[in-house]
Amino acid sequence: EIVLTQSPGTLSLSPGERATLSCRASQSVSSSYLAWYQHKPGQAPRVLIYGASTRATGIPDRFSGSGSGTDFTLTISRLEPEDFAVYYCQQYGSTPFTFGPGTKVDIK
Amino acid sequence: QLQLQESGPGLVKPSETLSLTCTVSGGSISSTHYYWGWIRQPPGKGLEWIASIYYSGSTYSKPSLKSRVSTSVDASKNQFSLNLTSVTATDTAVYYCATHRSGYYDDFDYWGQGTLVTVSS
Numbered sequence: 047e048i049v050l051t052q053s054p055g056t057l058s059l060s061p062g063e064r065a066t067l068s069c070r071a072s073q074s075v076s077s078s079y080l081a082w083y084q085h086k087p088g089q090a091p092r093v094l095i096y097g098a099s100t101r102a103t104g105i106p107d108r109f110s111g112s113g114s115g116t117d118f119t120l121t122i123s124r125l126e127p128e129d130f131a132v133y134y135c136q137q138y139g140s141t142p143f144t145f146g147p148g149t150k151v152d153i154k
Numbered sequence: 155q156l157q158l159q160e161s162g163p164g165l166v167k168p169s170e171t172l173s174l175t176c177t178v179s180g181g182s183i184s185s186t187h188y189y190w191g192w193i194r195q196p197p198g199k200g201l202e203w204i205a206s207i208y209y210s211g212s213t214y215s216k217p218s219l220k221s222r223v224s225t226s227v228d229a230s231k232n233q234f235s236l237n238l239t240s241v242t243a244t245d246t247a248v249y250y251c252a253t254h255r256s257g258y259y260d261d262f263d264y265w266g267q268g269t270l271v272t273v274s275s
Contacts, residue, residue, distance in 0.1 A: 081261035083201075090250065090265035091201070102263065134201055138259055142216040145201040 048073055048137050050146035058154040065122040067149045069135035074115045076139030082111055082120045085148070086131045094133075095120060125151070156180045156187070158251050158266035166245075166273050172238040176251030176266060183232045184209040189254035191262060192225070192236045194247040202247075206258060207234055214258065241273045 049072040059065055069080070078098035083091040093102045095111035098118055108123040122129055130153050135146040162174035174192075181187065191206040205215040207225040215223045224237045238245060248270050252262035 076259075079259055079261075083262075085201075090267050091262075092265075093261055093263050096255065096261040096263075136201070136261065138254075138261055141214060142218075143203040143206075145203070147200045 047142055048075065048140060048144050050135055050137060050144055052133075052135060052146035052149045054149060055147070056150045056152060058152055059125055060154045061125050061127055063125050065120075065125055065129075065151055067120040067122075067133055067151075069113075069118040069120070069146050071116045071118075071137060075118075075137045078114050079137060079139030080111075080113070080118050081136045081138065082109075083134045083136065084129075084131045085134060091134065122151075156253065156264045158253065158264055160249060160251050160266045160269040162249075162269060162271070164270060164272060166241055166271060167275050168242055168273055169240055172241050172245060172271055172273070173235065174249055174251075174269065174271070175233050175235045178232045178234075178253075182229075183227060183234065184229045187253040187256070187264075189258050189260070190227070190234045191252045191254060193250045193252055193262070193265075195250070195268075196244070196247040204238075204249075205236065206254065208258070243273050245271070246273045247271060 051070045053068045080098045082095040085091040099111045132148045132150045157179045166172045192204040213225045222239045227234045248268040250268045252265040254260040255263040
């Protein structure tokens with residue numbers, strides 16, 4: 047099973063700032079099959095990025111994903127008020143599919 | 155726009171079976187997407203993939219849950235279901251249904267709102 051580790055656990059930032067979230071895998075993620083989800087309380091998770099770097103439909107271009115192998119990054123170039131949430135990475139290149147523990151982005 | 159909605163009991167007794175159904179609207183369970191999944195989130199914890207089912211009924215489960223998981227598809231109702239047997243308090247979670255974007259090895263692009271299931275006597 048591929049274990050995903052996310053850092054930091056919490057990121058305290060102000061609107062307009064840049065957020066950099068890290069996701070590290072215990073072994074190489076096949077074909078960069080890595081996704082990033084945004085999750086707000088009481089809502090369904092929303093996919094932001096799949097294939098490590100492809101933005102999902104309707105996702106603003108302030109969200110970008112990069113990385114390959116075992117190291118992946120989600121960058122939010124300028125935080126908007128609606129971006130404060132928990133972000134999860136997920137690998138779907140091998141089963142069992144696994145999620146990271148999440149990074150909470152909260153308002154400083 | 156595809157929409158998914160979970161339904162089922164909010165309270166299940168220990169050792170009993172948790173049964174949930176996901177109703178799909180805005181598309182056909184057998185033609186617009188082919189793989190359908192279940193994911194859960196225990197209180198205060200992260201997301202955990204439980205199982206995925208192909209529209210024809212083949213099931214793929216997390217190994218640690220496999221012995222307790224069964225799934226099914228009812229194409230006539232555009233629904234798929236999850237059964238989890240012999241539940242304990244550790245199965246208390248918000249359960250989400252979702253669909254894989256395209257194939258089995260794909261992200262989950264549509265999700266239900268989730269339903270809280272509490273295991274307690």
